[in-house]
């Protein structure tokens with residue numbers, strides 16, 4: 001493959017004509033991917049520490065949110081490359097840029113309330129992150145907008161689950177039919193499908 005030729009990418013040119021700041025969009029997508037990936041890791045550990053009889057119900061809810069974060073990471077990858085972006089070569093750099101250290105275990109690692117508060121904070125951060133991309137792309141970049149608004153819909157659901165568990169504020173939700181159902185982002189993360 002020739003390396004001198006810089007290809008003419010119509011899929012990016014039209015975005016520029018539509019007024020999208022493509023560099024900024026790429027930066028935000030890579031940052032959001034790092035947050036989803038790192039949250040997936042930390043939720044794995046938080047879920048494992050929901051011990052005992054009253055932890056049993058929490059495990060299932062954290063598991064649903066955890067597998068959907070993996071779906072969110074998968075959902076935005078292809079778009080990053082289409083826009084000419086790439087993930088950092090160094091995985092530690094990728095984890096660090098997420099700023100997710102607050103998701104480490106609480107002082108008492110099996111303090112369920114503290115675990116739920118961390119989960120809630122992660123979901124609320126994710127809502128802000130994806131809302132930002134929705135605002136940047138609405139009416140200008142339908143391909144990215146479609147992904148961002150579907151991820152946002154799931155993050156809003158996750159927030160409501162943790163609000164219900166902490167404050168008793170009804171979320172109106174029925175449990176997922178199975179963990180990893182990802183009703184809004186499934187079509188963006190087909191790599192996770194078994195069949």
Ligand SMILES: [Fe+2]
Nearest residue numbers: 036069072126
């Ligand atoms: Fe997420």
Ligand SMILES: [Fe+2]
Nearest residue numbers: 065123155158
């Ligand atoms: Fe989430």
